[in-house]
Amino acid sequence: xxxxxxxATSQARRVILLRHAHAENDAPGGRDxxxxxxxxxxxxxxxxxxWLQTQGLQPKKVLCSPARRCEQTxxxxxxxxxxxxxxxxxxxxxATPGDLLSLIEPHVDVDCxxxxxxxPGLEGxxxxxxxGRLGGHRGMPTASIACLSxxxxxxxxxxxxxxxxxxxx
Numbered sequence: 001x002x003x004x005x006x007x008a009t010s011q012a013r014r015v016i017l018l019r020h021a022h023a024e025n026d027a028p029g030g031r032d033x034x035x036x037x038x039x040x041x042x043x044x045x046x047x048x049x050x051w052l053q054t055q056g057l058q059p060k061k062v063l064c065s066p067a068r069r070c071e072q073t074x075x076x077x078x079x080x081x082x083x084x085x086x087x088x089x090x091x092x093x094x095a096t097p098g099d100l101l102s103l104i105e106p107h108v109d110v111d112c113x114x115x116x117x118x119x120p121g122l123e124g125x126x127x128x129x130x131x132g133r134l135g136g137h138r139g140m141p142t143a144s145i146a147c148l149s150x151x152x153x154x155x156x157x158x159x160x161x162x163x164x165x166x167x168x169x
Contacts, residue, residue, distance in 0.1 A: 012152030015104060015129065015161065016059055016114040017122045018077070021045050021143040023069040033093065037072045044143035045076030047169040052080035055165060057147060059084045059114035061107050065092035067118070073143070074116050084114070092117040097124035097134060105156050122146070132159030144168035 021041035026032060037045070059081060064074045066088040074086070089103055092115070100121050107113045115122070123140040127133060129148050140146065145168075148161035 012111060013108075013150040013154075014057070014059075014112040014164070015148045015150065015156075016057055016112065017126055017140070017146040017148070018048070018073065018114060018116045019119060019122050019140045019142060019144050020065070020067070020069040020073045020116065021048070021076075023142075033067050035067075035069050037069055037076075041069070041073070041142065042076060044169040045073055048073075048143050048145060048167075049077040049080040051145065051167050052077060055147070057112070058082045059112045061110045061112075062086045062114045062116060063089045063092065063103055063107075064116040065118060066090055067093050070116050070118070081114075092121070094118070095121045097121055097128045100125045101128070101156055108156065126163070128158050129156070129161040130159070130163045141168045 021044040022038050023035040023041055024038045026035060062074065062084045064070050064086060091099060091103060095117065100115060100117070104113055104115065119140055124134050126140065126146040126148065146163065147165040149164040150161045154160050
């Protein structure tokens, strides 16, 4: 099933949230952090890259969880990006929406930042920025992308953003 798009608006700043694609189940004795993408996840990444290209979304900075499935997701969608600066940020793994907000805040001078990470932190951050609430949001399936637009110069705080687009494979 295809995700839905909303009309793009011309805002000065964007925050793009990309949830990692579908991953294999833990191997016995394996760590969650080390789970690799499944075949389905690899296919989801190809779809996500195609969608990013059609939308013309070009982040200047990408903050990515160093969990294996996030690194692999970023590697497979990077063909759709125009060589952004990439930083692997360990604090994204198991982060709360507030933690994620504090990781994005130092990059307020960047007009488009992408965060590649995990639920429930990403879906909570999307809900917090777009509605001011953590509860009652629609969720973020694997490989989904939320594109939020913020008014120029606005501080990152609850209910400051508009959901410009939401896509899932």
